Structures are given as C-alpha cells and as structure tokens.
Amino acid sequence: MDRLEETLVALRQIMRATDLSGRSLARETGLSTSQLLAMQALKSGDEMTAGAIAKEVNLSQATISSLIDKLEGRGLVMRERGSTDKRKVYVVLTHAGEELLSQAPTALQDRFSEKFEELEDWEQGMIAAAMGRVASMMGASNIDAAPVLHTGAIDKTPV
Template sequence: MENIDAVIGSLEQITRIFKQFESQTVEVDGYKLSATQMLFLKIINEEECIYVGRLAQMMGRSAASLTAILDRLEERGLAVRDRNKPDRRKVFVRLTETGRIVVEKLPATSRDDFLMEFSKLDDDKKKQISLSMQQVIELMQKSLDYRTDD
C-alpha cells in the first residue's frame, strides 16, 4: 500500500504543477496571454499553417476544445482560421503579421524549461519515463471505465 500512496501523491503533485503551468500569463505588446495561448501561438508559428485537427493532436486536446482559444486569438488579431477550398470541413489556422511579431517576443515558459530539462535525459531514461507514464494512464483509464460501466 506504501507504493500506491507514493504514486497517488506523485500524480497529485503533477496535477498541481500542471495547474501552475496553465495559470502562468505574460503580457506582450499589450496582449495578455495564457500559457495555453502562448503554446498555441508557438506551435502555429513553427508550422506556419496547420490544420486545427493536427493542432489539437499536438496539444493532446480535442479540436472542439480549441474553438474558444482560437476565437480569442482571432478576435485579438493574432491568428486567422481558413477553410480548405477542396474540403471545407478542414479548417486550418495561421498567424497574422501581428501574431508573428508577438510570438517573436514571447518568453520561455515553464513548459519550455521542462522540455529542455527532459531533452537532457539519455534516451533510455526518456523511454522508461514515457512507458511508465503510459502505464499509469492506462490504469487510470481502466478505473474510469469501471465506474462508467455501472
């Protein structure tokens, strides 16, 4: 039982840290941006033009959950959504000139710092962490499935 308590404690700590990551904001050129919005802008900037579905996949979210964030970025003139001409169901997003200027001025985030530290680990350690995290996710998903089957 001691091991499970340590695992649960670690998961709770990870949850708190992610909430802190998410709550970080920065102001650039009069635009107050959340950590999620900064990540959005950085990904869009790297890809130049990206389908919303791909963006959602890269962020680990559903395309529908991106709508409100994209609405805010679009209203502020930082990003633009366009429909694919041949397949109007596909929507892609790109930065405006103002969006590109803002991205160039964005500071590194805690997420960026984490990625830098993670990249310093040797490949075996990265793989070990990834596999362990995947196992935890699967176990947690199973426990949710048991509760929703009732």
C-alpha cells in the same frame, strides 16, 4: 526529512512551478500555456487546420476550437478558406499574433521538454513510470488530462 516528505515537497514544487509559470505567462502575454502552444504550432508556417493543431499539441478538437475562437477574438489568429479546397479552413497567425509570439517567454513545458529529451532513454522511462505510479497512488489515473503543463481549464485564458 524522510522520503515521504521529500516526495510531497517535490510534488508541491512541481504544482507551484506550473502555477507560477502560467501566471507569469498570462501576466506578460495574456495567454494561457495551451494558447501559447497552439500559436507556436502555427508558427511553423505550414497550413494548419484546427484538427492538425489539435494533433500537434495533443489537445481535443473541441478544446482547440475554443482556443482558436478566443485567439481570433483577440486578433492573434484568423481563419481562412483554402485556396484550392474551399471546404478546408486553415488557421493562420496574424501580424499581431506573430509579434506577441516573438515576445512571449519560453513556456515551462518547452523548458521541461528540452531537459527531458537530453536524458538517457532509461531515465525517461524511469521518470514516466514513476509519474504514472504517483498519479495512480493519488487516484488520478482516470482523470482526463492533456499533456500540457497548465493549471485550471485548458481552454480558459487566465485572469
């Protein structure tokens, strides 16, 4: 196999791994990867507004608001007014949300993050540069994409 074929196979493997992981997560929990990441951010126990969650998981405020609406509709999170500042609305995990989160498998993104952090700084830089170059070669540099390993729309619950 030549280098082009090796590269295309590796790209396809990454795409398939992302898709399969998302499908598995949806099958086991009914959550998308981005919903799981938002819930994991809430697990820290700190009071978090939608804006704080958006910043934590690197998604837009609009996307997080949509995710929270869906999670709230399923009874996994709830919104509460602040006790000291009634203008602030915090998002908190419900008991059902905590239970689901405790049983959820580790997201592909979390597994990747752990392995990536173990790499030397130069290796991380090399991978980031190579992936940026690949995105550019595919004409994808200007496509808006969140730093989430998930296929399809970020704020949609997979079926």
